[in-house]
Amino acid sequence: MTLILLVLLPTTVLLGFFGIQDIRTALTYPGRITGAALIVFAVVTLLGAIAVLDHWSRGSFAYSGLVALLGTLAAFVANGMLLVETLRDGDSTAYLTLWSLLTAGSVCAAVAVCRTTVVIPAPKRLAAAVIITTALAVANFSYEYLFQPSRRGAKPLVKMSVGEPVLRQDRKAFAVPVDIELENGADVGFYVLGTEFHAMGEEVPLSQKDRLHEQWRADAENWSKAQEKHPLSRREIHQTGQLVAAQPWMPIGTWIEAGEKLATQTVVQLPMDTPYDQLAFYATASFARKDRLGLERLEQQGYSWREGHVPEWVKKGGLDSVIYRGRLYENNALDAHTRDPRWITVYWRFGTHGADLAENIARQGEEDRILPGAESRDLVERYGLVKAVTGPYEQTLWAIKSRR
Numbered sequence: 001m002t003l004i005l006l007v008l009l010p011t012t013v014l015l016g017f018f019g020i021q022d023i024r025t026a027l028t029y030p031g032r033i034t035g036a037a038l039i040v041f042a043v044v045t046l047l048g049a050i051a052v053l054d055h056w057s058r059g060s061f062a063y064s065g066l067v068a069l070l071g072t073l074a075a076f077v078a079n080g081m082l083l084v085e086t087l088r089d090g091d092s093t094a095y096l097t098l099w100s101l102l103t104a105g106s107v108c109a110a111v112a113v114c115r116t117t118v119v120i121p122a123p124k125r126l127a128a129a130v131i132i133t134t135a136l137a138v139a140n141f142s143y144e145y146l147f148q149p150s151r152r153g154a155k156p157l158v159k160m161s162v163g164e165p166v167l168r169q170d171r172k173a174f175a176v177p178v179d180i181e182l183e184n185g186a187d188v189g190f191y192v193l194g195t196e197f198h199a200m201g202e203e204v205p206l207s208q209k210d211r212l213h214e215q216w217r218a219d220a221e222n223w224s225k226a227q228e229k230h231p232l233s234r235r236e237i238h239q240t241g242q243l244v245a246a247q248p249w250m251p252i253g254t255w256i257e258a259g260e261k262l263a264t265q266t267v268v269q270l271p272m273d274t275p276y277d278q279l280a281f282y283a284t285a286s287f288a289r290k291d292r293l294g295l296e297r298l299e300q301q302g303y304s305w306r307e308g309h310v311p312e313w314v315k316k317g318g319l320d321s322v323i324y325r326g327r328l329y330e331n332n333a334l335d336a337h338t339r340d341p342r343w344i345t346v347y348w349r350f351g352t353h354g355a356d357l358a359e360n361i362a363r364q365g366e367e368d369r370i371l372p373g374a375e376s377r378d379l380v381e382r383y384g385l386v387k388a389v390t391g392p393y394e395q396t397l398w399a400i401k402s403r404r
Contacts (some may be wrong), residue, residue, distance in 0.1 A: 001056040004112060008049040008103035011075040014102075015042035019084075021333030028291050031332045036184060040070060044074040069113045076106035081322065082334065090338035091363075154186035156160070156256060158388040160283050164373065165400040170171060173271050174400050178393075180283050182262045189257040190287035190386075191295045194346040195250040197283045198355040199268045200228055200241035200392075201276035207235045225362050226390065228280060244270065246355040249283065252324050252346065253298035255290060272401060282391035286357050289384025294329035298346060301325045310347065314358055319351040323356075328361060328383070340364075350357040357369065357383070 015038045022035025048071010054064040061067075083099035090096060163177035180197060184190060216232050223229050232237035245268045257263060268279065288295065302308025304321040312323060324346040330336040340363045347358040360367060361379055371379065379385070 001052055002187065004052050004068070004109040005049055007109045008045045008052065008071055008075055009104060011079060011102055011106070012042050012046045012049065014098075015045065015078055017041070018333045018337075019277070021336075025333065025336075027294065027331040034332070039079065041074050041078040043070045045078070047071060048074065052113075053182060055113075065113065065116055069110065072106055072110040072113055075104065076110060077397075079103040079106050080126035085334060086338050087089065090327070091339045091340040094310055095338045095350060097319055098245055104192070108214050123329070136359050154181055154289065154384070155386040156186055156190055156285070156287060156388055158182055158185040158285050158390045159289050160281060160390045160393055162281055162393045164356065165207045165397065167393070171403070173269055175267045175269045176264060176279060177267050178281055179263065179265050181261060182250065182285065183387075184256045184258060184400045187258050188384075189255055191255045191290060191291040191293075191386075192252065192296070193288055193359050194252050194357045195248050195283070195343065195383075196348060196349055196350075196355050196357050197249045197266060197281070198350070199244050200248040200280040200282070200354065201244040201274065202228075202230075202241045202278050202280055203239040203275055205239075207237055209238070211233050226353065228379050235396075240305060240353060242276075243270065243350065243352055244276075244279070246346065246350045252325060253295065257355065270397075274397070274401075276397060278397055279395045280392035282355075282389070282393075283394070284357055284387065284389050286387050287387075288344070290383065292331055292384040294331065296327035296329070298324045298344065301345075304347075311360075311366070313368075313370055314347050314349070316344040317349075317351065319349040319354075319356075320348075324348065356380045359386070361385075372383040 010310070019035045019038030019042060022031055022038065024033055026032050032171050033320075048068050051061070051067035051071060053062040054061050054067050058208075079102040083096070086092070086099050088098050159181040161179045163179070165174045165176045167174050174201075176198070178199075209232060219230065219232055219238065228241045230241075245266075249264050249266060249268065250262065268275070268281075289319055298369060301323040303323065304310040304315070308323040310321055310323065326344050327346050328342045330339060341361055342361055345360045345362070345367055346362075348358050349358060361383060362369065
């Protein structure tokens with residue numbers, strides 16, 4: 001009796017604790033349902049513990065043995081599911097050991113109760129009820145922890161429109177207005193991890209005769225070395241683009257709700273004697289799903305050229321970085337307690353030949369670690385990380401430069 005109680009009572013406390021936490025803080029409706037299911041299991045195991053006391057002592061309740069058996073079976077199902085989830089995603093050795101001991105203890109407790117005189121009325125109906133209840137609990141648990149985190153397809157859209165260049169009054173400079181719109185047509189909200197807009201100035205002289213096939217091949221080989229990809233052309237000779245403007249176009253760490261639209265406008269100014277023949281505009285945004293994680297405010301942590309630490313994989317290409325960092329919170333109570341704390345770091349990178357965003361989710365001190373492909377994909381799916389890119393939008397400058 002004492003050993004059975006040492007299984008049922010801790011199980012009751014843990015299931016009640018995680019259930020209440022999920023009902024209060026889970027980020028999804030299935031997560032709240034999981035919390036309610038854990039509380040139901042906690043009540044059953046508590047009743048089972050009370051029935052064990054009666055079954056082994058006074059025997060005043062005719063079906064105390066049956067209730068004790070149901071309590072041990074409920075403990076086995078609940079502890080087994082928590083053990084599976086901790087094995088799959090958890091980092092805590094303590095919780096893994098605890099769930100293993102409680103799962104094994106639940107089996108032993110059920111066997112011990114079965115060896116006593118247990119009155120089971122309508123055993124077939126009872127078995128069917130237990131099987132159906134267990135199947136529903138496992139199905140909901142699997143949906144919350146296995147299926148839902150791998151659901152894909154939701155992503156906001158970034159739209160951009162480029163206006164006609166406007167000549168300054170003294171005719172020595174001109175400006176190009178650019179409108180950027182963010183539209184979330186999905187049924188979930190997104191945290192905005194970072195946004196960047198940049199404009200590239202491009203010189204595109206024309207050849208007097210058709211270029212050789214070998215020159216086309218050289219252009220194609222250079223695609224892998226440059227951030228901007230120029231079209232292969234019979235007469236155009238594309239030079240490496242130069243960054244002429246770069247900026248975030250939304251505050252980092254904000255969010256966009258389902259069905260919401262946000263818009264902004266920026267202006268790129270150049271002198272009339274600019275050597276560029278055309279401008280290419282790009283806009284990028286990185287997001288994380290609000291139903292997959294909670295995000296503390298992303299704050300600026302430093303600069304790559306000063307005190308900020310930048311991993312080697314971010315330094316590639318010689319780009320400078322502005323560093324932002326914020327604490328990540330799991331979307332359910334179990335992962336919040338069995339997984340080590342993690343942080344999101346966003347690197348806003350820029351250099352003479354382009355700008356981009358790089359984000360990383362890692363435990364403290366593991367920011368330099370390069371994740372294998374499979375682990376990186378799992379991380380993207382788990383937290384719903386998506387990136388929206390638009391561009392290049394090309395704008396020729398011949399018309400405006402001819403008005404000097």
